[in-house]
Amino acid sequence: MPQVRYVVCVVVAVASWCMIAPATYQEGHVAWATAKGMLRVAVVGFDRESTALWEGSTPMLPYIGNMYDPLIAADDKGQLSKEGLVTDWQVNEAGDVVLLTIRSGVKFHNGEPLTAADVKFSFETWKEQTGGSPSLTGAAMRGILKRVDVVNDQQVQVYLHSPNAIFPHLLSWVEGDLGILPQRYFEALPGQTFEEKRQAFVKQPIGTGPWKFVSRTVGTSIEFAANADYWDQQRGPQFARLQLLKVPELSTRMNMLRTAEADLVVVNSDGAKTLHREGMKLFVNRNVAHALMMFYKCYDPEMVTHDVRFRKAAILALDRQAIVKALFPPIAPGIDSLGALSAGGPLTGPGVTGYEPNAPTYPYDPKEARRLLQEMGYLKNPKTITANSFSFASLPEGPKFIEAIAGYWEAVGIKVQIRQVDATFVSKKSTAFPQGFEPPGEVGVQSPWYRPSGLNNYRVFAVSKPEIKTEVEKARGLEAGGSLSGHCDLNKADTLYLDALGIMNPLQLATAVQNINTATYEDYWAIPLASRSEPWAARPGIVSAWRPVPLGPVYLRFETALPGPDVL
């Protein structure tokens, strides 16, 4: 009998365990039960490879941005929203104090809650890191941030040196790159100095983002695990793991998709067409970059491009629609061209503040172009313009644009010589003072990032750089702080920019930016070419759906990728 009782007890125990165990497992791993499989994404490159976000500029976001969150969220079109870590921001009447309210219930990857002290710490880290910290927002913060005060656990007050209408945009990832750092975790790391703690942080970084850092091999890959406690249930990762692979060569990325060595890869128009024919699923990240041609240093009267008649002729000589059509053919039924000719000036486009879809666009008028060149005497004594041919990761078509434009220009009598260079060569010339561009004229195709505020790109591309003091800067005691000094009338550009920067009313600001766009169009200081979209291809069995830019254009997020039927 004792033996029978023993057997019965064992059977009951085993049966009970069989019934209870799965329930216990499911209860403890609710999030993990939904997150499954691994998503392997092949990208072109990683820019700077560090896990400390403040060490890199905006291009580092695709590498490590997955484990961080921006302070202010934006929607797919780049308009700021209150759905992010900051649930509200209030600007005082003078426009120089901003009160930020922080979302409650947000946790870092080590389980500690996000507080206002972390936000202050993040601002200060971005601001104070001088040498070796090339962050875009860091550079801006050093110029405009006076101090940050913690009001309470969920609020901080930010004091600016002067009113700044685009400050909230800099806290999003559409126009900035600031992420939230954990103050207590960072300060508890081994080491005495900031640099020692940085080295420790780089090895074990944490953030508030939807993905937790797992490991990386510099130059090759980085791997993340899903953050089961992510605060935004709408964006909880559905894949358990995420691996980003650095694969610079397009054909290799395409082959990796075919051999199942990658599940999601970035391609180009031709690659997208081919892979679509082979049954791969396509996703398009719309309006990633604009393309515009700049007349470098056209503010210098020595340049032939300083004459508005020359610039107008150079624009009217181009059949821009035909160029865009040739460079960006439709991909497949339902997925049209990846390039679109924007209406209006060169720094605007769909989703940008002040964009007017019905604004006039420059016509193709080679007769008028020749007449203008004749009138200014260019055709009697034609001088050769140097076209710098280079490409950016966001605009690989740059050299093709140059070739097409050179053909149209030659047809109306503008002499061009194409010079193959890399982007750094042009940066060297543009950052020098005086700028290194030489008469009679130099041009190049630039690729501004998508910056919906409208003002930020105007600052980078049009207004005067710090070494050039325009009349309006002297009169107002302010600095426009430009980079490329692209406008051919810098005083006008600075006036328009500084006027708009002080407008805190969103509607009035939109009108001011629209006026800038109109003036930009009428001044012919750059040639608008196209806004470019970026195609991605995926294995349909692995990725069933994907919303690439839930936090604003340009910066891809992979937590929105949904597993397909083949993911186990």
Added chain:
Amino acid sequence: MWTFLLTRVLQALFTLWVVSVLVFFAARLTGSPDLALLPPDALPEHRQAFKQAYGLDKPVLVQYWRWISRAVQGDLGQGIQHKIAVSELIGPRLVNSLKLATVAITLAICLALPLGVVAAVQRGRLWDRIAMAIGLGGQSMPSFWLALMLVLVFAVWLRVLPATGMGTWKHFILPGVTMGWFISAGIMRLVRSSMLEVLDAEFVKLARVKGLTERSVVWKHALLNAFIPVVTFVGFMFGIIIASSITTETVFVWPGLGRLVFEALMARDFPVIQGVVLIWSALIIVLNLCVDLTYGILDPRVRLIRG
């Protein structure tokens, strides 16, 4: 022998110093890293602070002295792009490149040696032509195109080999063949011409007269004597193959030195460029020294002259 070694080591050190000067100053001609790494709207004071952080604001001779005095102690500095010690960046990449180069050279020798010998023995016949065609194919096909074709056939269509990455022995085959086929053509032609020369030599005729089998005459006596120029070539190519592997590494996503230095060039990451070139040069110098020493093993006459 010791005098020979000492002379070669001193020559090697002088060569390395010349290389270090050339690469240091040439790298700085095309602009500084702030142009490639800072955002376009970085202000002049930010650029200056960036340069200060990496000592790039100092006179170039001071920069050189700082770098070379640390380099001789084994400290190649910190990479600017990724803020990682250069030795940490180069170490694993160098090992990967050496592994791949070894596989490529081995495959090349395995293919070229028998084909070269057969081509020489069967001079003017079908086998000679086949061998020459294989050799010509390897030399005339661009490695980039060959790599893509191999991936298409063996990874995409047949699904027998991986297209990218590293980890298993299978990962070595396609990049190894891509790199190995190119140099096998040179080795094969060299083996063929050396063998043709040696097969006409008196000692080979004597060996045949003495009644040795043809196999023994060809594969033992003739080949060993024809091998000296081949060793020189292989030693030379080993260095070249590591230095010129960028296209193969890019297509196969192989994390080697070629890709590292290409990316460093794009970012104007001076410490990494300098470190990689210095290591490359040292490697090629050591390989050449090894080749010289191998002569002595292969040819007793060389041993006697040096002695």
